[in-house]
Amino acid sequence: MMKRIVRISAAVVLVVAAVLLGGSFYLLSYALRPDAVMAEKESSSYKYMCEEYPFLEGWIDSLRRTGALRDTVIAGTEGERLHAIYAAAPQPTDRTAVIVHGYTDNAVRMLMIGYLYNHDLGFNILLPDLHYHGESEGRAIRMGWRDRLDVLKWMEVANAIFGGNTRMVVHGISMGAATTMMVSGEAQQPYVKCFVEDCGYTSVWDQFSKELREQFSLPAFPLLHVASWLCDLRYGWNFREASALGQVAHCDRPMLFIHGDADDFVPTRMVYPLYEAKPGEKELWVVPGAAHAMSYRDNREEYTRRVGAFVGKYIPDDRQ
Incomplete structure (x- = not known):
């Protein structure tokens, strides 16, 4: 029973992490590469x-x-x-x-x-x-x-x-x-x-927080934190700085x-x-x-x- 709970918990964590990471990549692309x-x-x-x-x-x-x-x-x-x-x-x-x-x-x-x-x-x-x-x-x-x-x-x-x-x-x-x-x-x-x-x-943090709230009805945490971290990894700067x-x-x-x-x-x-x-x-x-x-x-x-x-x-x- 305990092993099953652990497996389910791990699966939930992985799904949440995948959704969060995918959402953060989408946010980064949406905000910083609006090519069309x-x-x-x-x-x-x-x-x-x-x-x-x-x-x-x-x-x-x-x-x-x-x-x-x-x-x-x-x-x-x-x-x-x-x-x-x-x-x-x-x-x-x-x-x-x-x-x-x-x-x-x-x-x-x-x-x-x-x-x-x-x-x-x-x-x-x-x-x-x-x-x-x-x-x-x-x-x-x-x-x-x-x-x-x-x-x-x-x-x-x-x-x-x-x-x-x-x-x-x-x-x-x-x-x-x-x-x-x-x-x-x-x-x-x-x-x-x-x-x-x-x-x-x-x-940038303040502006993106405002847009995230108004356009997507989402709070800054945790999506903006992860997107800022990804921006630092990919482009060398983050939203807070x-x-x-x-x-x-x-x-x-x-x-x-x-x-x-x-x-x-x-x-x-x-x-x-x-x-x-x-x-x-x-x-x-x-x-x-x-x-x-x-x-x-x-x-x-x-x-x-x-x-x-x-x-x-x-x-x-x-x-x-």
Whole structure:
């Protein structure tokens, strides 16, 4: 009788372990390798941007016609080929913006912020495709954590392309905002003057916990713990260490925090601990009525004014 109970118990444990492991592998693939979504976005990026932001079409056509919109590549931290697009300012300047896209997006889908800096504010711009996104190679999405090391490389590239003595802002939206905050906690070069983050999450753990609860009605334990462990084994990072909150606490440059008060994807509540954790100079704009990553689209003039005013304090306009 006892042997039978032991066998049944062992079988139950094995089944539970198999289900847990299978669920964790599924979660990892679902979150970090959504290939169909990314392929669809990549194929329609320019069309989508010109439909969503009609004013971009003439600007993009002008950049292409004059050869001003260019491509460049570097080797990433894993030796993979990483791609970016860049354009010089309409008038020569050392003012430079590195602009970081969100989850499953790509450089092209951040061209509205490129327009803000290049067309409206007169900046040089560089927009990278993060690891596994756009025209960059890679094994899986890294949620900004290891991407921060690649963005630091892109910042060096942008500085070199635009004269070697730039004054630089880094601006990201959504996962790109989390990446920007993760970058901000690293040692910075003197040319880096400020950061702008728009609707970034506190940490990958917090964001995935929220998605697991809302999409699958599941608690974080134990699935997220196992998935994080598998991510560390397979990709070399885990969900807990990937913390914008931890990194922004070490940021020694000014930062503008932007978040829509109707954001239910990266909840608005996340911006407050991020803002509080950031030492030194900072500003917060909670945008009335704005859903996730829609603060610029829905408030273009005010967004441009606020970003221009904030960045202008640390990178004055040399055209004036």
